Amino acid sequence: MAKKTHNSPEAARDAILDAAQKMVVEVGPAGLRISAVAKAAGMAHPNIIHHFGSREGLIHALAERTGERATERIAAAITEALSASDEDCVAAMTRVLDTAYQGEEGIVAVWLHFSGAETELHANMRRIVELSHQLRERLHADVDYSNTNRLVMLVTLALVGEVVSGAAIKEALGFGNGDSERAHFRQWLAEILINLSDAELATSLTEVNLQLRVKNQ
Amino acid sequence: MAKKTHNSPEAARDAILDAAQKMVVEVGPAGLRISAVAKAAGMAHPNIIHHFGSREGLIHALAERTGERATERIAAAITEALSASDEDCVAAMTRVLDTAYQGEEGIVAVWLHFSGAETELHANMRRIVELSHQLRERLHADVDYSNTNRLVMLVTLALVGEVVSGAAIKEALGFGNGDSERAHFRQWLAEILINLSDAELATSLTEVNLQLRVKNQ
DNA sequence: TCATTTGTTTACAGTTCTGTAAACTGATGC
DNA sequence: GCATCAGTTTACAGAACTGTAAACAAATGA
Numbered sequence: 001m002a003k004k005t006h007n008s009p010e011a012a013r014d015a016i017l018d019a020a021q022k023m024v025v026e027v028g029p030a031g032l033r034i035s036a037v038a039k040a041a042g043m044a045h046p047n048i049i050h051h052f053g054s055r056e057g058l059i060h061a062l063a064e065r066t067g068e069r070a071t072e073r074i075a076a077a078i079t080e081a082l083s084a085s086d087e088d089c090v091a092a093m094t095r096v097l098d099t100a101y102q103g104e105e106g107i108v109a110v111w112l113h114f115s116g117a118e119t120e121l122h123a124n125m126r127r128i129v130e131l132s133h134q135l136r137e138r139l140h141a142d143v144d145y146s147n148t149n150r151l152v153m154l155v156t157l158a159l160v161g162e163v164v165s166g167a168a169i170k171e172a173l174g175f176g177n178g179d180s181e182r183a184h185f186r187q188w189l190a191e192i193l194i195n196l197s198d199a200e201l202a203t204s205l206t207e208v209n210l211q212l213r214v215k216n217q
Numbered sequence: 218m219a220k221k222t223h224n225s226p227e228a229a230r231d232a233i234l235d236a237a238q239k240m241v242v243e244v245g246p247a248g249l250r251i252s253a254v255a256k257a258a259g260m261a262h263p264n265i266i267h268h269f270g271s272r273e274g275l276i277h278a279l280a281e282r283t284g285e286r287a288t289e290r291i292a293a294a295i296t297e298a299l300s301a302s303d304e305d306c307v308a309a310m311t312r313v314l315d316t317a318y319q320g321e322e323g324i325v326a327v328w329l330h331f332s333g334a335e336t337e338l339h340a341n342m343r344r345i346v347e348l349s350h351q352l353r354e355r356l357h358a359d360v361d362y363s364n365t366n367r368l369v370m371l372v373t374l375a376l377v378g379e380v381v382s383g384a385a386i387k388e389a390l391g392f393g394n395g396d397s398e399r400a401h402f403r404q405w406l407a408e409i410l411i412n413l414s415d416a417e418l419a420t421s422l423t424e425v426n427l428q429l430r431v432k433n434q
Numbered sequence: 435t436c437a438t439t440t441g442t443t444t445a446c447a448g449t450t451c452t453g454t455a456a457a458c459t460g461a462t463g464c
Numbered sequence: 465g466c467a468t469c470a471g472t473t474t475a476c477a478g479a480a481c482t483g484t485a486a487a488c489a490a491a492t493g494a
Contacts, residue, residue, distance in 0.1 A: 006460050006471050028331075030247030033451070044473050049453060051471090113382050114245075114331070125389040150405055153390050154371075160381050161374030165330050169377070172342040173370050188367055192413075223441050223490050250481070261443050266483060268441090 004043060013051055013061070015041045020062050025104050029059065029115035062108065063117035070105035071124040078131040082138065089139065093190035094183075100159050101186065110163040128152060139194060151193060158189075221260060230268050230278070232258045237279050242321050246276065246332035279325065280334035287322035288341040295348040299355065306356065310407035311400075317376050318403065327380040345369060356411060368410060375406075 007015070019041035024032055034055050038045035052058040077099040081092035100106055113119060133148040161169075175181050224232065236258035241249055251272050255262035269275040294316040298309035317323055330336060350365040378386075392398050 004460095004472065009471080012471070028247070030245070030332075034453095035451075043471095045451095046453080046455095046474090047472055055452065110381065113385065115247075121385055122389040125386065129390065149390050149392070150402060153386060153392070153402065154375055154406065156386050156390075157375040157378030157383060158371055159374075160378030160386070161376065162378075164327065164377050164381050166374060168330065168338055169342065169370060169373050172339040173346065173366050173373075175366070175370070185367060185370065189371065196409075221442065221490095226441080229441070251483095252481070260441095262481095263444090263483075263485095264442055272482065 009051070012043075012047070016043075016048055016051060016058065017062055017065060020058055021066070021104055021108055024062070024108050024111055029111045029117070032059065034058065059112060059115065059117050063112040063119050066105050066108045066112060067119040067121070067124055070100075070109050071127060073099050073103070073105065075127055075131055078128065078135060082131065082135055090187070090190050090194050093135075093194050094187045097155070097159075097186040097190055098183070101162060101182070106159065107163050110160050114164075125152070125156070151196075155189070155193065226268065229260075229264070233260075233265055233268060233275065234279055234282060237275055238283070238321055238325055241279070241325050241328055246328045246334070249276065251275065276329060276332070276334050280329040280336050283322050283325045283329060284336040284338070284341055287317075287326050288344060290316050290320070290322065292344055292348055295345065295352060299348070299352055307404070307407050307411050310352075310411050311404045314372070314376075314403040314407055315400070318379060318399070323376065324380050327377050331381075342369070342373070368413075372406070372410065 016037060020032065020037045023037050023040060027036075032055070034048045035045040037058070038048050041048075048055075048058060052061055074096065077092075077096040081089065081096055084092040109119070113121070129149060129152050132152050133143070133145060136143040136148055136151075170176075170182070170185075175185065233254060237249065237254045240254050240257060244253075249272070251265045252262040254275070255265050258265075265272075265275060269278055291313065294309075294313040298306065298313055301309040326336070330338070346366060346369050349369050350360070350362060353360040353365055353368075387393075387399070387402075392402065
C-alpha cells in the first residue's frame with residue numbers, strides 16, 4: 001500500500017473535517033462513520049482517532065468550525081444589508097436569507113446540533129439579533145427589541161425547518177424544487193421581514209389587534 | 218422467565234408502536250434500538266421482527282400512524298378555528314399552533330421524516346392548506362391561494378425548526394423555556410397569521426412594496 | 435380433548451463499528 | 465548521518481445490534 005506523505009497537523013485536520021462535512025451532508029450526523037470519513041479523506045480510520053481523540057471529538061470540532069463559519073457569513077450579509085440603500089434593502093435581506101440557506105454550513109450546523117453537538121449558539125445568535133435590530137432601527141421608528149427577537153426566532157426556526165425537511169415540504173405544497181422557486185419564497189419572506197413595522201407585530205392582543213381587524217375588513 | 222399471555226396482533230402492534238414512539242422522542246430515530254423498544258414494551262426483541270418484519274418496518278409503521286394522527290389533530294384545530302367568532306379567531310389560531318407544537322406526534326413525525334421514513338406528506342399538507350385557505354377567505358377579501366401556500370410553508374418550516382432545535386434557539390435568544398413564554402410566542406405568531414392581509418403579502422416587489430415603504434416611514 | 439395456529443421466547447450467527455496496540459516512515463534538528 | 469518526534473498504517477479486540485432458527489405455550493375450534 002502506498003504510504004502517504006506526512007501532512008502538517010492542521011492540513012490533516014482540515015482534510016478530515018472537509019471530508020466529514022461532505023459526509024454529514026450526505027448521510028446525516030448519526031450515519032457518520034469514521035471509517036467512511038477516513039476513506040473519503042484518503043487515509044486509514046485510526047488516523048482520525050489520533051487527530052480528534054474519538055468520533056465525538058471529530059463531531060465536536062466540526063460543529064465548532066461550522067457554527068463559526070455560518071455565523072460569520074450571515075453576520076456579514078446583515079452588515080451588508082445595513083449599508084444598503086433603501087431601494088436595495090429587500091434585495092439585501094433576500095441575500096441574507098440566501099446566505100443562510102446556501103452552502104453546506106447551514107445543513108451541517110443544524111444536523112450537528114440535532115445530534116447533540118455543543119456549539120457557541122448563544123453568542124452566535126445574540127450577534128445576529130444585534131445586527132438585525134440595527135437593521136430594523138434603520139427601517140422603522142421605535143422598533144421593539146422583543147419583536148426583533150421574535151422575528152429572528154421565527155426566521156431561524158424556519159431556516160432549521162428548511163434544512164431538515166424543506167425539500168419534502170415544498171414538494172408536498174407544490175412548490176418547485178428549482179432554485180428560482182426557492183429564491184422566490186425567500187424574496188417573499190424578505191419583504192415581510194423588511195416591511196413589517198412594530199404596529200403589525202404588536203404583542204398585546206387587545207388594542208392593536210382590534211385596530212388591525214378593523215383595518216382589514 | 219415468566220411467559221407472557223398472548224396478545225391480539227393489534228394489541229401487540231399498538232404496544233410496540235407506543236413504546237417506539239416514546240423511545241423516538243427520547244433518543245431520536247437513529248438511536249432507536251428494537252431491543253430497547255422490546256424491553257420497554259415488556260417483550261423480547263424478536264417479537265418486534267415478527268410483527269413488523271424488520272426495524273425499518275417498525276419505523277415505517279410508526280411514521281404512518283404518526284402522520285395520520287398529527288394531521289388529524291391539526292385539521293381538527295383549524296376546523297374549529299373556522300367556526301370561531303371573529304373575536305376568538307386569534308385564540309383559535311393560537312390553539313392550532315399549540316396543537317401542532319404539543320404532544321409527541323409533531324416531534325415523532327419530524328424525526329421520522331428526518332431519518333428518511335416515507336409518509337403521506339403530500340395529501341396531509343394539501344388538506345391543511347385547503348383548510349387554512351378557507352380560514353383566510355373568511356378573514357380577508359380576495360385572498361391569494363399562493364400566499365396561503367407560502368404562509369403554511371413558513372409556519373410548517375418554523376414548526377419543524379421548533380421541534381428540532383426550538384429549545385436551544387429559544388434559550389440562546391433569551392426566551393424562557395417555560396410554557397408561558399412559548400405560548401406567548403405562539404400567540405404572537407397567530408396574530409400575524411390572522412391579521413396579515415394579502416396587501417402585506419404582496420409578491421411583486423415594485424408597486425405594493427413601495428406603498429408599504431411609504432406607509433411605514 | 436386434541437390439533438392447529440400464532441404470539442412469544444431463548445440461543446445464536448453474522449455484521450459492523452469504535453477504539454487500541456504496535457510497528458512503520460517521513461520530516462526535522464543537531 | 466543519526467536520533468527523535470509525530471503522522472500513518474495494519475491487525476485486532478470488544479461491544480452492540482439486527483435478524484434467524486427452533487422450540488414453547490396460549491388461545492381457538494372441532
